[in-house]
Amino acid sequence: MRGYGFTAVGGPEHEAFLDVPEPEPGPGELLVRVRAAGVNPGDWRLRDGAYGVEPPAVLGREVAGTVVGLGAGAEGFAVGDEVFGGCPGMVGGWAPLARVTASFAALRPDGVAPADAAVLPVAAGTAYDALTGLDLPPGATLLVNGAGGGVGVAVVQLAVARGLVVVGIAGPAKEELLRRFGAVPVAYGDGVLDRVRAVGPVDAVFDLVGGTALRTVAELVPDRSRLRSVADKPLVAELGGADVTRDRSTAVLTELARLVAAGELDPHVTGVHPFEAAGAALAAVERGHEAGKVVLEIA
Incomplete structure (x- = not known):
């Protein structure tokens, strides 16, 4: 079959x-005929x-099909x-057929489009697991640093x-x-703490x-055990916080x-891009030019 991936470690x-x-x-795996696959920064x-991951390898870590x-x-x-x-080993989704970890898969309801379902395991799953780990009570205030990206928009909602x-x-x-999804937006840069x-x-x-x-906003939280980062694991540990522990379960999905x-x-x-435009879709994600989640339609 024909998949989209990379032949050597390096650039596009x-x-x-x-x-x-x-x-x-x-x-413990499913073989899935892929209808849609998510495109993530983790792919590039x-x-x-x-x-x-040793090349050659087919890219793509989350699918629906x-x-x-x-x-x-x-x-x-x-x-x-x-x-x-989710695909085992974070690879293989950008192809007509893909292996999917059964324990990290779920039935897609009729009311959820394949393109929407395909982007849930990585971004929304990370957001869900972060909130589960923080276990904040209703009424508490959560600061999301970098709230405009895929994980950020999911965790806000x-x-x-x-x-x-x-x-x-x-x-x-x-x-x-951010306002549309219910957050109070604050601009980054000098003066962000104020x-x-x-x-x-x-x-x-x-x-x-x-x-x-991260070092800047860490000053805002009095209890460093309630500091989480998926962007800088060494620094968040140094600051007294932690990475997000992923669940990757059928129940969460x-x-x-x-x-x-x-x-x-x-x-x-x-x-939403056709499979033939996989390279352009990944390039757009790598440049940060997409405003939301990006999907390849494969079947």
Whole structure:
């Protein structure tokens, strides 16, 4: 079959359509005929060598599609089921057929489009797990540093649905978007601490930026155990916080799909590209030119 991936570690010049064998589902895996696949910053970082995946490899870590095969021990699913979930090893989704981890897959409700379901495992799943780990009571204030990206927009919506007050740090272009999803927007840059303090005290921080920006906003949270970052694991640990512990379970994906079907979570898909434009779609994500989540339509 034909998949889109990379032939060597490095830049976009190493991306290509690859002729690869059709996959077989391993133990605890589903074989899925892919209808839609998410495009994430992690895909170009993987190509750049961040996760140690040896080329050649097909990119793509989250998909939605139809089950066409079951590996040994893959329980709770049947051939013909419409599902969505994560690909083992963070690879293989940008192809007509993909392996999906059964324990990190869920049935796709009729009211949730394949393109919307395909982007839930990575961004919305990370946001959901972050909030579960923080376990804030209703009425608490959560500061989201870098709230305008895919994970940020998801955590804003999920936090508001839990009754939290959300302050979102982002660029001016994302102010209207954050307001629409229920956050109080605050511009990043010099003076950000004063602007956040003018809104009110902060009970927890979820960081999606890292570096100096993380070190700056860490001053706002009195209890550093309520500091989380997925952007700078060494620094957040140094500051007394933690990375986000991922659940990656059927239960979490089922709940996210329920929230989408109920209208409580908008996956915010703004770019849907044909499979033939996979390179252009990844380039747009790498440049940061897409306003929301990006999807490849494959089937």
